[in-house]
Amino acid sequence: MITIEDVANFAGVSQSTVSRVLNKKEYVKEATREKVLKAVEELGYKPSRLARGLRINSSQILGLIISDIQNPFFTSLVRAVEDVAYQNNYAIILCNTDEDPEKEELLVELMLSERVAGVIITPTREYECPILKLHEMKVPVVCVDRRVFDCETDTVISDNVESSFKLVKHLIEHGHEKIGALFGSSKITSFRERLEGYRKAFISSGLQVRNDFVKQSTPKEGEGYSLANELLDLPQPPTAIFAGNNLMALGAIHAIKDRGLSIPSDISLVSFDDQEWTQLMTPKITVATQPKYEMGKKAAELLMRRIEDYQCSVKHITLKSKLLFRESVKSIVSENL
Numbered sequence: 001m002i003t004i005e006d007v008a009n010f011a012g013v014s015q016s017t018v019s020r021v022l023n024k025k026e027y028v029k030e031a032t033r034e035k036v037l038k039a040v041e042e043l044g045y046k047p048s049r050l051a052r053g054l055r056i057n058s059s060q061i062l063g064l065i066i067s068d069i070q071n072p073f074f075t076s077l078v079r080a081v082e083d084v085a086y087q088n089n090y091a092i093i094l095c096n097t098d099e100d101p102e103k104e105e106l107l108v109e110l111m112l113s114e115r116v117a118g119v120i121i122t123p124t125r126e127y128e129c130p131i132l133k134l135h136e137m138k139v140p141v142v143c144v145d146r147r148v149f150d151c152e153t154d155t156v157i158s159d160n161v162e163s164s165f166k167l168v169k170h171l172i173e174h175g176h177e178k179i180g181a182l183f184g185s186s187k188i189t190s191f192r193e194r195l196e197g198y199r200k201a202f203i204s205s206g207l208q209v210r211n212d213f214v215k216q217s218t219p220k221e222g223e224g225y226s227l228a229n230e231l232l233d234l235p236q237p238p239t240a241i242f243a244g245n246n247l248m249a250l251g252a253i254h255a256i257k258d259r260g261l262s263i264p265s266d267i268s269l270v271s272f273d274d275q276e277w278t279q280l281m282t283p284k285i286t287v288a289t290q291p292k293y294e295m296g297k298k299a300a301e302l303l304m305r306r307i308e309d310y311q312c313s314v315k316h317i318t319l320k321s322k323l324l325f326r327e328s329v330k331s332i333v334s335e336n337l
Helices: 004-011 015-022 030-043 073-087 101-113 131-136 160-173 189-204 221-232 246-258 276-280 292-308
Strands: 061-066 091-096 118-121 141-144 154-158 179-183 214-216 240-243 268-272 286-289 316-319 322-324
Touching: 004 015, 004 030, 015 030, 061 073, 061 101, 073 091, 073 292, 091 101, 101 118, 101 131, 118 292, 131 141, 141 292, 154 160, 154 189, 154 292, 160 179, 160 189, 160 240, 160 268, 160 286, 160 322, 179 189, 179 221, 179 246, 189 214, 214 221, 221 240, 221 246, 240 246, 246 268, 246 276, 292 316
Parallel strands: 061 091, 061 118, 118 141, 141 154, 154 316, 179 214, 179 240, 240 268, 268 286
Antiparallel strands: 286 322
C-alpha cells in the first residue's frame, strides 16, 4: 500500500507539503504542486479520508466493532467498554460486522474517517484483517475475544483451549465417546482453539476423533440448528453435543426438541458461553462461562494505555473461564460396560 511518505520521498518534498497539495491549500508553489501530483499519479496513491486530517485532531470517540450484535455474549462486554470510556471522558461508536469481512473493512474505514482515538475490535479473521490499516495510520487498536497474526496487537481472550478440554472431558468421564461438536469457522481463532480443546480431550482419553462429528459454519442459532440436525441424521448419532457458543447451543436445543428428544435423557449437551436462559430452562445447561465484563474492561484499559503511549509494549491477556456443571449431562458409564 502506497503511503503519503512514499509520495513525499518520490517527489522530494515533505509529507506536510504533500498534505497541503492534496487538501488544495493555496500556499504551495505551482512547480511543487505539479511535482506532487505527478508522484501521486505515477505511484497510484489513493489518500484515505483520515490522511487529510492526520491523527493530530483525533476525537474523544472510541470505535467498538463486534462480530454479532445479536449475540448476548457481547452485552456485558460492550457495557464494560462503555463504562471505562465514560470514566475517561470518551464516547463509543458501536458497530456490527455480522461476521462479514467486507463489512468489517467498511467499518474500519468509517472509524478512520471519523478520526476515532482508538478501536476495539472482534476480528472476523486472523489474517488479512483491516486492523493493518489502523496500524498504518497509528490508530491504537485492541482485539477482544479473538486474535490476529498479521501484526502485533494488544489482545484480550478467554482460555478457549483449556475450558473446552474440561467440558469435553466431563462428557467423556460420564461415558460419552460419541460426542458431536458445533463450531464457527476455523478462520476465527476462538473457535479453532475450542476445537483444539475438543480434540485434546479425546487424545488424552485414548479416543479417536471422528471428523463426521465435527461441524463448522457461521456461529449463529440457525446454523446451530442445521448442524445439529446433520449430527442427529447420522446412522449412529452422537450421545452428546458440545456447542461452541451460546447461539449454536440454542439452535441445537431447538433441533433436539423438534425431534421429540429430551436433554439429557436422549442426548446430553454442554456449551461454551453462559447466558441467563441456560439457567432458566429445564434442564439447566452445563457451560463454560466467560468473564465477559472483565474481558471488555481489560480491552478498554489496554486501549486507554495505548492512546496515552502509542509505543508501549504489546500485551496479550488470557482470562480464565469458569465451568458450571448443571443438569444437561447424563451418565452412560454403566451402559458402556
